[in-house]
Amino acid sequence: xxQTADGPGPAQDEAAWVAALRAGEExxxxxxxxxxxxxxxxxxxxxxxxxxxxxDAVQEAFLSSFRAIDRFQGGSRLSxxxxxxxxxxxxMKLRSRQRRPEDPIEELLPKFLEDGHPVRPAVEWKxxxxxxxxxxxxxxxxxxxxxxxxxSYRTVLLLRDIEELDTQETARLLELSPNAVxxxxxRARQALRxxxxxxxxxxxx
Amino acid sequence: MTCRExxxxxxxxxxxxxxxxxxxxxxxxxxxxxxxxxxxETYKRTVQLGKTVCAEPEGPIPDDVPERLVQAILASRxxxx
Numbered sequence: 001x002x003q004t005a006d007g008p009g010p011a012q013d014e015a016a017w018v019a020a021l022r023a024g025e026e027x028x029x030x031x032x033x034x035x036x037x038x039x040x041x042x043x044x045x046x047x048x049x050x051x052x053x054x055x056d057a058v059q060e061a062f063l064s065s066f067r068a069i070d071r072f073q074g075g076s077r078l079s080x081x082x083x084x085x086x087x088x089x090x091x092m093k094l095r096s097r098q099r100r101p102e103d104p105i106e107e108l109l110p111k112f113l114e115d116g117h118p119v120r121p122a123v124e125w126k127x128x129x130x131x132x133x134x135x136x137x138x139x140x141x142x143x144x145x146x147x148x149x150x151x152s153y154r155t156v157l158l159l160r161d162i163e164e165l166d167t168q169e170t171a172r173l174l175e176l177s178p179n180a181v182x183x184x185x186x187r188a189r190q191a192l193r194x195x196x197x198x199x200x201x202x203x204x205x
Numbered sequence: 206m207t208c209r210e211x212x213x214x215x216x217x218x219x220x221x222x223x224x225x226x227x228x229x230x231x232x233x234x235x236x237x238x239x240x241x242x243x244x245x246e247t248y249k250r251t252v253q254l255g256k257t258v259c260a261e262p263e264g265p266i267p268d269d270v271p272e273r274l275v276q277a278i279l280a281s282r283x284x285x286x
Contacts, residue, residue, distance in 0.1 A: 033279060038269055058278070115207070117208050138254075146255060161256060162259040162260075192251050
């Protein structure tokens, strides 16, 4: 049903590609690397914030995928499969490298008075998310703000909100308790919200 | 429930993990407190903005990968076979 007059559909193309990878065809591997290394590098850069570590993670991810191609289940897309592999490779890299001292996240969290009222009450943001995204500077601000989060919080935010892993899976990958994942996610979101606030707050008057 | 407590319970509220009585208190506070409502809305928008921005490629992807990296990956595969 997916077959078109022009030839096999993408799923069939992919099946043939996987067969060529399993047969060890050099060209199929090169095609895989050229097709997916860009987006894999983007994922690794976001998690590792270091070009050389990101490139290492991508290289390690491809090596794992070459070794595991026989176990690739046709049910998922190659892109999805590779994505998971590079996320894992980046996490391994994060774990193996020297932990850098982090700035405390408290500075970025909302502050409250003794009576429980906020020091700086929140106000609505001015644009809908859709039109706001049309502003390149806001997109850049979102990226920069995520990068500013302390690593242990940023990693949880990326896995939960961006990679859309659930709490249990994130806890397993990071060797944390599910409750610790929830606490870090909430703080990371609050900190990110605080960083974006000045870009989106309604101008006074 | 104070504003501070509301912010503390926000994630549980959104994940529908707040017990019934607390949820009622949460919603009751929300109805009477515009800054907390604004906080909730902007918190949700933050999550949405992060998702949307990170889902987009940052630039012309294929040009962004150093050829040296592509060759290193292919070479390391040849070595490992």
